[in-house]
Every structure is written in structure tokens, then in C-alpha cells.
Amino acid sequence: MPTATLRRTPLYECHREAGGKLVPFAGWEMPVQYAGVIEEHRAVRTAAGLFDVSHMGQIEVRGPGAVRFLDRLTPNHVAKLVPGRAHYSGLLTDNGTYVDDLLVYRLGEEDFLLVVNASNQERDFEWVKRHAAGEAKVRDVSDEYALLALQGPQAVAILQPLTDVDLSTLKYYGFAQGSVDGRRAIVSRTGYTGEDGLELYVDPDAAAPLWRRLLEAGAAHGIQPAGLGARDTLRLEAGMALYGHELDETTTPLEAGLAWVVKLDKGEFLGSAALREQKHEGVPRKLVGFEVTGRGIAREGHTVNHDGSRVGQVTSGTWSPTFEKALGMAYVPAAMGEAGTEVEIDVRGRTVPARLAGIPFYRRNR
Amino acid sequence: MYPSEYLYSREHEWVKVDDDVCTVGITHFAQEELGEVVFVELPEVGHAYDSMDEIGTIESVKAVAELYTPVAGEILEVNTAAVEDPALVNDDPQGDGWLVKIRFSTASDLAHLMNAEAYEKYVQEGAG
Numbered sequence: 001m002p003t004a005t006l007r008r009t010p011l012y013e014c015h016r017e018a019g020g021k022l023v024p025f026a027g028w029e030m031p032v033q034y035a036g037v038i039e040e041h042r043a044v045r046t047a048a049g050l051f052d053v054s055h056m057g058q059i060e061v062r063g064p065g066a067v068r069f070l071d072r073l074t075p076n077h078v079a080k081l082v083p084g085r086a087h088y089s090g091l092l093t094d095n096g097t098y099v100d101d102l103l104v105y106r107l108g109e110e111d112f113l114l115v116v117n118a119s120n121q122e123r124d125f126e127w128v129k130r131h132a133a134g135e136a137k138v139r140d141v142s143d144e145y146a147l148l149a150l151q152g153p154q155a156v157a158i159l160q161p162l163t164d165v166d167l168s169t170l171k172y173y174g175f176a177q178g179s180v181d182g183r184r185a186i187v188s189r190t191g192y193t194g195e196d197g198l199e200l201y202v203d204p205d206a207a208a209p210l211w212r213r214l215l216e217a218g219a220a221h222g223i224q225p226a227g228l229g230a231r232d233t234l235r236l237e238a239g240m241a242l243y244g245h246e247l248d249e250t251t252t253p254l255e256a257g258l259a260w261v262v263k264l265d266k267g268e269f270l271g272s273a274a275l276r277e278q279k280h281e282g283v284p285r286k287l288v289g290f291e292v293t294g295r296g297i298a299r300e301g302h303t304v305n306h307d308g309s310r311v312g313q314v315t316s317g318t319w320s321p322t323f324e325k326a327l328g329m330a331y332v333p334a335a336m337g338e339a340g341t342e343v344e345i346d347v348r349g350r351t352v353p354a355r356l357a358g359i360p361f362y363r364r365n366r
Numbered sequence: 367m368y369p370s371e372y373l374y375s376r377e378h379e380w381v382k383v384d385d386d387v388c389t390v391g392i393t394h395f396a397q398e399e400l401g402e403v404v405f406v407e408l409p410e411v412g413h414a415y416d417s418m419d420e421i422g423t424i425e426s427v428k429a430v431a432e433l434y435t436p437v438a439g440e441i442l443e444v445n446t447a448a449v450e451d452p453a454l455v456n457d458d459p460q461g462d463g464w465l466v467k468i469r470f471s472t473a474s475d476l477a478h479l480m481n482a483e484a485y486e487k488y489v490q491e492g493a494g
Contacts, residue, residue, distance in 0.1 A: 033401060036401060037426075038404075039402075321427070
């Protein structure tokens with residue numbers, strides 16, 4: 001994609017100031033790293049990291065009928081979500097495969113915010129609008145929000161002095177509307193790193209001052225600006241799926257190990273018939289973790305072999321800064337053994353031994 | 367930044383020539399583009415290669431770079447210190463982070479390489 005067409009978030013100048021290395025990502029010019037992926041990754045695991053995730057899309061769904069509509073559109077149980085809480089869910093096709101994965105925030109009784117991947121924003125909006133068919137009001141509000149993710153064990157200590165939201169009562173996947181550094185914000189105890197952390201939805205013009213304020217306030221706590229590179233290694237260690245890698249229009253939540261977002265007993269929803277059938281028949285393949293035991297780094301697209309024949313493909317693979325070895329995720333036949341099974345991965349023509357492992361690789365101490 | 371006694375390839379390798387032996391590594395520019403190097407795979411000592419053969423792999427968290435030999439010849443020595451501690455390639459890419467020593471067969475391979483001045487210009491012009 002030519003650079004001229006890339007979009008910039010309100011934090012673009014901040015990234016340049018912080019020495020960010022900007023790369024094209026999902027149509028945006030985003031920082032892949034500042035000081036270095038490993039250093040940023042470790043800052044998030046041990047102190048705090050600050051990410052710009054303003055490229056993500058937001059879709060507002062509101063009006064009488066919003067709950068009923070979203071329960072028909074998405075697999076998780078929206079009626080059970082209380083205002084002030086968010087849950088993880090998806091947009092699924094009739095076949096039960098992913099159009100996208102997303103977060104659903106219940107702002108009010110019939111007032112919701114869907115947070116979707118940047119790469120799918122327009123398609124998701126069209127999808128939601130088309131299925132709503134007047135049942136609820138659907139608006140693409142992506143340009144009304146900048147999104148900062150403050151992640152790591154020090155996140156709460158850094159943010160608390162700057163906000164009127166009592167973070168001590170804010171549970172995981174809870175959120176509150178309040179003020180941060182004097183500006184209105186949605187403060188959400190969510191993230192994509194496997195650490196405790198907060199995501200801050202703010203007005204676009206509030207983003208840059210807040211970014212600078214958080215870096216300043218967090219300096220004594222060891223905060224670092226963190227880019228997409230660290231975001232990817234962090235989410236991979238935490239076993240979190242990424243659209244376009246673990247999830248796409250050929251994969252279902254059952255195959256991806258996300259059966260917990262599929263509430264088949266809540267009634268019919270888009271993809272429910274296919275998922276009910278798949279649950280009954282059994283999934284043909286499953287998402288597993290692996291660690292490379294030989295020398296090399298398995299990457300996305302590499303073939304996984306077992307007993308000399310091809311059994312699957314790597315969806316994400318990287319060197320893990322926490323474990324200091326190569327890890328990844330792959331789809332393999334459901335009948336294959338569990339953690340501990342030895343496989344071989346074709347790393348650019350070289351056969352490298354690996355061992356299946358449970359997901360997640362990393363679980364924080366709570 | 368780029369020592370004048372070295373030669374440089376378009377693939378961002380540097381070459382130091384001592385008689386009929388070339389020491390090869392990746393340039394400062396290359397290591398910076400790659401980011402933190404976490405894996406280095408080098409060829410076996412004694413193997414012979416044609417010029418521009420792929421002889422190794424250098425990987426960072428996000429990226430994979432192939433190492434090509436700028437000259438035809440036989441691998442005399444590999445830097446096991448860089449294999450054991452890949453960060454050496456970032457810390458001192460044009461010194462202790464060298465990668466292989468090759469006894470070259472034809473000096474004419476060297477004619478395709480750039481001098482420091484030309485390489486610096488090549489990098490500045492955004493080639494890569």
C-alpha cells in the first residue's frame with residue numbers, strides 16, 4: 001500500500017517524539033517498536049507499557065432492540081452482560097466462522113460499543129448494519145475515539161492519581177465512564193497482553209496530552225511506550241488469538257479453543273446451527289500451542305509434520321522474550337495428542353523438532 | 367560508522383579481506399533494520415559455496431534475514447559466540463559480531479562489492 005494512503009492516529013507526533021519506528025499496519029501508519037521489542041515486552045511484564053491502539057474500530061449499537069439484536073448477531077450472551085461490563089465475542093458467518101472477533105461493551109440498557117480490529121472495521125460496520133435491518137441504530141464511531149492501552153502490573157498505580165474512577169473496585173472486564181487527566185474517558189480493565197491493565201477510550205484531541213502525561217507519571221514506575229511488535233509477542237505468550245492468524249473466515253470459535261464465547265443455550269444466533277452441529281460431530285481440528293525444541297523460530301505459514309506427514313500449519317510463531325525460546329500456535333487435527341506430543345516444523349526447508357504445549361504459555365500471578 | 371578498510375554488499379554485509387580470507391558480517395544498518403537479534407544460524411565449517419549462496423539466517427523477534435556469501439569459497443570458521451549470544455550482532459555488528467570466515471576462490475567476486483563511501487550513499491538513498 002502506498003504510504004500516502006496510510007492513516008495516522010492522533011498520537012502520530014508522539015510516536016515520532018518517542019523514537020517509534022513506524023510501519024504500515026492494516027492501513028495505518030503505526031509504531032512497531034520504540035526502544036526494542038524485547039525491552040518493551042519486558043517492561044509490560046514487569047512494570048508498564050503504553051500502547052496506541054487508536055487504529056481499532058468502534059461501532060455504536062443502541063436503541064430499543066439492541067440487546068435482542070446483538071444476541072442474534074453474536075455468540076456470547078449479551079442479555080447477561082450488565083451495564084459497566086464488557087465481554088469477548090465475535091461476528092460469525094452462517095457457517096459459524098469468523099468475520100471478526102470483538103469486544104462488546106454494555107454502556108447502558110440498550111447502549112453498546114463494539115470494538116473491532118482495524119483491518120476489518122469497514123466490513124464489520126457494513127455487516128452489523130446490514131444485519132440490524134432497522135432493529136437497532138448502528139453507527140461507525142471509530143473517528144470519535146482514540147484508544148490508549150496502559151498495560152502491566154504498575155498500570156493501576158500509574159493511572160489512579162489521574163482519574164476519578166476508583167480502580168480498586170474495577171474488576172477484569174469491568175469499565176467505568178469518568179475523567180482521566182481532566183477529560184472524559186471510558187476506563188476499561190481489559191487488554192491484550194496477559195497482564196493487568198487498562199484501556200482508555202478518549203476524545204481524539206485528548207489523546208496526545210494524555211499520552212505524554214502517562215509517560216511522565218509512569219516514569220518512576222518504569223513505564224515505556226510499546227509498539228505492535230511487543231503487543232504481538234505479549235498476546236502470543238498469553239495465548240490470545242489474532243484475527244487473520246488464528247481466526248478467519250475458515251475457522252470457528254470451537255476450533256480456536258474459544259467454546260466459552262459460544263452460548264448455544266441462549267437461543268438462535270448467526271452461526272448457531274453450524275456450531276451446534278460442529279459441537280455434536282466434533283471439531284476436525286484444534287488450535288494448539290507449541291514450543292520449538294530444536295534450533296530455529298517457527299513462523300506463520302510453516303508446515304507442521306507428525307510421523308513424516310503434514311498435519312497442520314503455524315498460525316503465529318515468534319521468539320518469546322519471557323521464556324527465551326521460540327513458541328507458537330498451530331492448527332492440528334483434533335485427534336492429535338495433547339501437550340507433550342512431538343512434532344516437526346518445516347522452517348524454510350529445515351526440519352526443526354517442536355513439542356505441543358497448552359495455551360496460554362504465560363499466566364500472570366493474580 | 368562504516369570502516370574504510372571493509373567492502374560492502376548490496377545485501378548489507380561487510381567483508382574484511384586478509385590475503386585469501388574474507389571475514390563477513392552484517393552492517394550496522396542491517397542490524398538496526400532487523401532489531402534485536404535472537405537467533406543466528408551459520409553454515410558448517412568446511413562447506414564450499416558459490417557467491418550469493420544462502421549460508422545462514424539471522425532472525426529478530428519480528429523478522430528473518432538470510433545471510434548470503436558475497437564470495438565463492440570454503441567456510442573456514444564461524445563465530446560460535448554470535449550463535450550462543452545473538453545480541454552480539456546488535457552490540458558490535460562490524461567487530462565481535464562477525465559471522466563467518468571464508469577462504470575465497472576467485473578474487474573477482476570482490477569487484478562487485480562497494481567501498482565504504484559508496485555503501486554509505488547506498489544506505490542514505492534508502493536502498494535496502
